[in-house]
Amino acid sequence: MQTVEAEGPSIDAAIEAALAELGVSRERVAIEILHDAARGFLGIGGRNARVRATIRPMLDTSVLDDDEPVDDVPPPPVLEADDGEEPSPPPTPAIAEPRPPRDATPDRSIDAGTVAHAREVLETILGHIDVEASVRAGTDGDHVTLEIDGDSSGLLIGRKGQMLDALEYIIGRILARDEHRTVHVVVDSQGYRERRQASLEELARRMAAEARRRRRAVTLNPMSPRDRRIVHLALQDEAGLTTRSAGQGHYRKLVIVPDGAPRSSRR
Amino acid sequence: MKELVEYLAKALVNDPDAVEVNEIQGDSASVLELKVAKEDLGRVIGKQGRTAKSIRTIVNAVASRADRKVVLEILEEK
Numbered sequence: 001m002q003t004v005e006a007e008g009p010s011i012d013a014a015i016e017a018a019l020a021e022l023g024v025s026r027e028r029v030a031i032e033i034l035h036d037a038a039r040g041f042l043g044i045g046g047r048n049a050r051v052r053a054t055i056r057p058m059l060d061t062s063v064l065d066d067d068e069p070v071d072d073v074p075p076p077p078v079l080e081a082d083d084g085e086e087p088s089p090p091p092t093p094a095i096a097e098p099r100p101p102r103d104a105t106p107d108r109s110i111d112a113g114t115v116a117h118a119r120e121v122l123e124t125i126l127g128h129i130d131v132e133a134s135v136r137a138g139t140d141g142d143h144v145t146l147e148i149d150g151d152s153s154g155l156l157i158g159r160k161g162q163m164l165d166a167l168e169y170i171i172g173r174i175l176a177r178d179e180h181r182t183v184h185v186v187v188d189s190q191g192y193r194e195r196r197q198a199s200l201e202e203l204a205r206r207m208a209a210e211a212r213r214r215r216r217a218v219t220l221n222p223m224s225p226r227d228r229r230i231v232h233l234a235l236q237d238e239a240g241l242t243t244r245s246a247g248q249g250h251y252r253k254l255v256i257v258p259d260g261a262p263r264s265s266r267r
Numbered sequence: 268m269k270e271l272v273e274y275l276a277k278a279l280v281n282d283p284d285a286v287e288v289n290e291i292q293g294d295s296a297s298v299l300e301l302k303v304a305k306e307d308l309g310r311v312i313g314k315q316g317r318t319a320k321s322i323r324t325i326v327n328a329v330a331s332r333a334d335r336k337v338v339l340e341i342l343e344e345k
Contacts, residue, residue, distance in 0.1 A: 121278065128271035129329050158328055166324035173318055174278040177310070249315075 002055045007048040010037050011191045012149070018053035027115070027138040029053045033194045056141070110139040110183070114175065118144040118185055121171050131155060133189075143184035146171070156189045161196060164189060165224075197230050204234040207256055208241055217257040222247070228254045268329060268337065272299055275322055280307035285344050296336035299326070302344045311341055 004021045008014035015031055022029060030053070037049035119137035126133055126148070133150040146168075148156055156163050168187040175183040186193070203220070211218040220231065228245055231254050235243050241258045269290045277283040285304035290297055303311050312319045323339050330337040 124274060125271065125325070128274060129325075155328055155332065158324065162324055163328050166321035169317060169321045170275060170279075170325070173310075173313065174275075177279060177281070 003052060005034065005050060005052045007050045008037075009048060011049045011051060011194065014049045014051040015053065018051055022053060022055060024055060026136050029055050030140060033191070036191065036194065036198065110142065110144055114179065114183060115139055115144055117178065118146060118171055118175060118183070121174050122146050122148070122167065122187070125167065125170075126156075129155075140186070143186055144175075146185065146187045148187065148189040151189055154190075157192045161192055164192060196227070200227055200230045201234040204231040204256075208235055208238055208258075211241060211256045211258045211261075215258055215261055217255050217261050219246075220254045220256070222251050222253050225252075228252070268297075268326065269299065271329070272301055272322065272326060272339065275325075276301055276303060276311055279310045279318065280304065281310070282307055287344065295334070296338065297330075298338045298340060300340045300342055302342045305343050308341070308343055 002022060004018050006014050006018035006021060008017050011033055015026070018031070019026060019029065032052040032054070034050040034052055035047070037047065039046050115137050119135050122135050122137075126135070131151050131153075133148050133156065136147040136149060138145045138147075156167070158164065158166070164187045168185045171187065172183055172185045175185065188194075207218045207220060223231070232243050232245075235241065235256065241256055243254060243256050245252050245254050247253050269288050273286060273288045276286045276288070280286060280303050282304040285302070285307070287300075287302040289300040289302075291300070301311065310318070311322070313321075319339070319341060326337050326339055
């Protein structure tokens with residue numbers, strides 16, 4: 001697996017730099033954002049955004065079909081191994097062929113058709129909304145990722161990201177109808193999801209410190225499953241406290257319980 | 268706006284031909300009546316109304332750019 005780290009004045013610029021270094025297109029790599037660019041204070045302490053890009057080996061067979069332009073980089077070693085197992089289809093396939101890896105998990109895998117379809121749906125919606133924006137589509141293994149570039153108004157993010165959530169839910173439902181299975185879709189614009197994650201992690205640390213200081217359980221405001229997951233993960237390795245969720249549906253809240261908290265506040 | 272709702276509805280339902288959208292314009296608000304086949308009501312409303320809510324979120328975001336309000340009504344075709 002090939003990995004590089006790159007920097008730039010913005011996350012997009014850093015991603016571009018990483019892609020240039022790897023010599024592949026955006027669809028071929030998983031991007032991990034190490035940190036966003038910070039302007040600093042009074043011109044001091046600013047830093048570049050930094051990302052880690054990893055070429056996804058499994059995509060070569062499952063995502064890049066014939067209609068997708070393949071970059072002229074040598075395929076990762078994993079692919080060659082796959083090719084060895086896969087005999088070219090004989091004219092009359094009498095014997096059962098070994099199935100390509102994607103058939104092993106038919107429900108989750110995302111192929112190029114699904115990615116293209118998701119992109120088309122989003123582009124059609126954007127066309128109707130009449131915003132100047134372009135879509136970068138890809139997959140992270142078990143879900144489709146759609147990134148909207150160019151909308152600076154924040155219209156597509158909405159209050160607390162609710163527009164992004166609405167878009168990804170609708171697109172997921174549309175794909176579900178057409179493909180007769182569940183397809184997970186993540187829609188992002190201007191790095192909102194990453195920023196949201198960073199601010200939730202910050203909140204998690206603050207509330208964890210508060211819980212420890214008061215030696216009492218601290219309950220956060222109701223949050224979506226996605227947001228709760230971020231907080232749970234942010235605190236999972238913290239010693240001296242546990243996290244759990246309480247309540248139902250939209251009212252479900254995350255509770256941070258420090259060790260030794262009074263029993264009444266633990267329940 | 269009407270075209271957007273029509274596109275979304277048709278992409279969600281099993282019977283796209285039954286989808287019909289009427290827009291009733293008011294001064295600062297309009298009503299969009301979305302009609303779908305009875306069997307498809309669940310598809311445009313969704314579990315706990317999530318699909319309908321998502322459509323409304325998108326429609327309202329777009330409408331707010333023009334300082335308008337849009338009410339989306341979902342009706343059963345005949």
